Amino acid sequence: MINEWRTSSFSSNGASCVEVLEADGATYLRDTKENGEGAVLHLDAQAWSAFLDEVARDVPSANGAVEVTTPDARADGGRAVLEHSSGAVLHFRDDEWVAFRRGVLAGEFGAPRA
Template sequence: MATTHGWRTSSFSSNGASCVEVLEADGATYLRDTKSHGEGAVLHLDGPAWAAFLREVAHDAPSANGAVEVTADEDGGRLVRETSSDAVLLFRHDEWTAFRRGVLAGEFGATPTDRPGP
């Protein structure tokens, strides 16, 4: 995985230049978009919400984690909205696919039992 001052991306991302970035700090996990160059929204998920979010991403399931809501756009990308602040991140289809592949590979803390079957 690529890292930048603690932020990391999926190893499936194209050189980390345009993707979902994750930071684990202070007992929480934060998401941002590399395209914002550190100037855009940063979403916050506590431990239980992060674990639920990873399961939802892995299974391509509806959002029920209580921290962020993920909706698909017409191009296959994803809009990720933090429910407590309405901060929003928009990821293209290729960015979300690379992140999801990283989730399925366990790069962000998912355990084998959290992953969908073959």
């Protein structure tokens, strides 16, 4: 089990990225731009697995835990991730999301790797 926040190796500087923490049998997401003071989203193991699959396939969310906007819905081409249970939202620029997705595709956060 990893107990520290980490980003994709494809993230350029670590200061503007999707950050992931695996702890207590769950996975948490936050935005490094918030300096640890913003929203933190919680996904159980099943939702995390579904989320990774959706990110890898670049398809709309249907995992029931979080919803990811499509690029067309944001003027900057980035993504927003909404946690249904809390209403918390994270906003990622396109470059941040692309780096995260590349990490997902490379298997850095579990599953994918095809």
